[in-house]
Amino acid sequence: MELDKMDENDWKYHGEGNKSLVVSHVQHPRVLRLLKYPAEDSENPPQIQNIVDFSSNVMSSLLGEKFIHSGEVVKLPLEFVRQLSIKVQHQRPAWRCDKVMDIYSGCALCLPNLTSPALHQPTHTPPLCIEIKPKCGFLPSPKHVSKDIKTKVCRYCMHQHYKVANGKWKRRSFYCPLDLFSGNRQRMHFAIKHLIEEPQNNFKVFKEGSDESPDMNSLLHHLRPYFLHANNRINSHVTRFAMVRTFLFFSGADGTDCDLPPLNTSVFPGSRGLPSDSVLFRILQTQMLDTLDIEGLYPLYRQVEQHLQDFPKERTRLQIEGPYNEAFLEKLQKCPAEDDGSVEYAVAKVHQYRVAMTAKDCSIMVALVQRQLRDFRPPAFSYSASILDLDPKPFDSIPRQLRLDQKIVTCYLRTGGALPKGPVREKEDCTLLFHPM
Numbered sequence: 001m002e003l004d005k006m007d008e009n010d011w012k013y014h015g016e017g018n019k020s021l022v023v024s025h026v027q028h029p030r031v032l033r034l035l036k037y038p039a040e041d042s043e044n045p046p047q048i049q050n051i052v053d054f055s056s057n058v059m060s061s062l063l064g065e066k067f068i069h070s071g072e073v074v075k076l077p078l079e080f081v082r083q084l085s086i087k088v089q090h091q092r093p094a095w096r097c098d099k100v101m102d103i104y105s106g107c108a109l110c111l112p113n114l115t116s117p118a119l120h121q122p123t124h125t126p127p128l129c130i131e132i133k134p135k136c137g138f139l140p141s142p143k144h145v146s147k148d149i150k151t152k153v154c155r156y157c158m159h160q161h162y163k164v165a166n167g168k169w170k171r172r173s174f175y176c177p178l179d180l181f182s183g184n185r186q187r188m189h190f191a192i193k194h195l196i197e198e199p200q201n202n203f204k205v206f207k208e209g210s211d212e213s214p215d216m217n218s219l220l221h222h223l224r225p226y227f228l229h230a231n232n233r234i235n236s237h238v239t240r241f242a243m244v245r246t247f248l249f250f251s252g253a254d255g256t257d258c259d260l261p262p263l264n265t266s267v268f269p270g271s272r273g274l275p276s277d278s279v280l281f282r283i284l285q286t287q288m289l290d291t292l293d294i295e296g297l298y299p300l301y302r303q304v305e306q307h308l309q310d311f312p313k314e315r316t317r318l319q320i321e322g323p324y325n326e327a328f329l330e331k332l333q334k335c336p337a338e339d340d341g342s343v344e345y346a347v348a349k350v351h352q353y354r355v356a357m358t359a360k361d362c363s364i365m366v367a368l369v370q371r372q373l374r375d376f377r378p379p380a381f382s383y384s385a386s387i388l389d390l391d392p393k394p395f396d397s398i399p400r401q402l403r404l405d406q407k408i409v410t411c412y413l414r415t416g417g418a419l420p421k422g423p424v425r426e427k428e429d430c431t432l433l434f435h436p437m
């Protein structure tokens with residue numbers, strides 16, 4: 001990429017989240033991730049190098065290098081960024097326009113376009129990519145929570161009630177992250193069915209690099225050729241089953257594409273749970289660094305905050321805002337098992353919590369490519385999995401987390417019973433092991 005010859009016409013709007021806007025190159029498999037911030041906060045542009053460091057030095061070590069593309073910071077001509085922001089503005093969803101693109105720093109992240117995987121051979125079927133934002137896959141321990149309901153209904157399921165009550169989404173999703181992370185074939189199948197039915201911001205499909213946002217029928221139509229090679233039973237049940245199989249086996253052992261196991265392979269070779277080298281397992285393990293729940297963590301956060309007020313210079317030694325290097329990783333990995341009252345313990349728990357928050361908010365991108373084999377063998381598939389959006393969560397977002405947690409639980413206890421129950425799940429309890437199909 002020749003940075004001095006950047007032309008906004010070579011880039012198109014690709015997507016955006018709460019914190020960044022992504023444009024993809026029209027010819028090369030590359031994207032630029034430009035940060036956004038609240039319109040009134042243009043004085044305080046986010047620290048982009050911190051994002052790369054956090055991803056490459058901290059998250060990559062916890063999640064597995066093979067899944068991570070941290071990218072690099074590039075300095076773009078300001079006029080290019082300004083023209084780009086004008087060009088993409090009309091494609092941005094209105095509900096995301098409360099934030100503006102950073103057009104002043106000229107800094108962006110350059111990353112491989114994970115929806116355009118490199119093709120080693122020509123294929124008949126274009127690559128298909130599925131993005132899942134799985135959210136938090138475990139329940140907190142009863143030791144640290146004040147409301148018993150938090151040990152039965154997961155944060156995502158409770159949050160759904162809050163989101164519908166506040167108009168963020170019209171319909172509630174019956175997806176439950178505990179199902180997806182369970183490693184139980186039936187529950188994972190159930191999770192994927194509900195993601196497809198009500199995708200919200202948890203499920204996206206890209207075909208030929210473009211977000212398809214399809215309805216259920218057209219999605220299944222797109223997915224069929226990618227999964228249904230081993231037999232001719234083309235129905236939605238088989239498709240979802242194949243997706244479960246794909247997720248379960250995602251390990252990308254050597255960081256390259258690997259073949260899907262055949263359809264008749266046992267998904268649970270003698271064991272329950274996720275394979276320990278799968279992408280879902282790694283994400284769940286990292287999420288579980290939140291051992292205290294926000295309620296147990298908050299007093300430690302206050303201890304750190306007080307310490308920083310008393311000794312402002314300690315902010316640097318304790319690496320509150322980074323740098324996110326090996327020393328930061330060591331601080332959170334060498335946390336004493338018990339609270340010894342030290343600020344080091346409190347800081348380590350806060351660092352662990354922030355890392356867990358990142359893992360609870362990341363997305364998985366799965367790319368599937370059909371390969372043509374000679375003779376009459378059925379087509380084979382290559383796939384690869386990557387993890388996106390591994391930004392550090394700010395230290396001072398913790399009080400907001402506590403307030404949100406309280407609002408979600410209060411809303412759930414107030415309205416939980418009032419919303420219609422799921423078509424299948426009679427009883428809202430995320431600890432349920434089996435669902436009737």
Ligand SMILES: O=P(O)(O)O[C@@H]1[C@@H](OP(=O)(O)O)[C@H](OP(=O)(O)O)[C@H](O)[C@H](OP(=O)(O)O)[C@H]1OP(=O)(O)O
Pocket residue numbers: 017018019159201357361393397404
């Ligand atoms: O708090 P949550 O669980 O609602 O997560 C937020 C996400 O909402 P979600 O419920 O997934 O729709 C939210 O996603 P959306 O804007 O709703 O697409 C962001 O990812 C937010 O992270 P950040 O503040 O941009 O770093 C996320 O905030 P953090 O909690 O990760 O700070």
Ligand SMILES: Nc1ncnc2c1ncn2[C@@H]1O[C@H](COP(=O)(O)OP(=O)(O)OP(=O)(O)O)[C@@H](O)[C@H]1O
Pocket residue numbers: 014015016017018019020021022031033111112113114115131204361363388389391
């Ligand atoms: N390297 C990439 N290749 C292809 N698509 C990408 C890439 N990075 C991001 N995207 C797309 O852009 C979208 C927005 O990116 P990202 O999730 O990083 O934004 P964000 O603002 O940090 O999200 P959040 O709302 O979770 O904070 C993603 O959901 C994904 O669809």
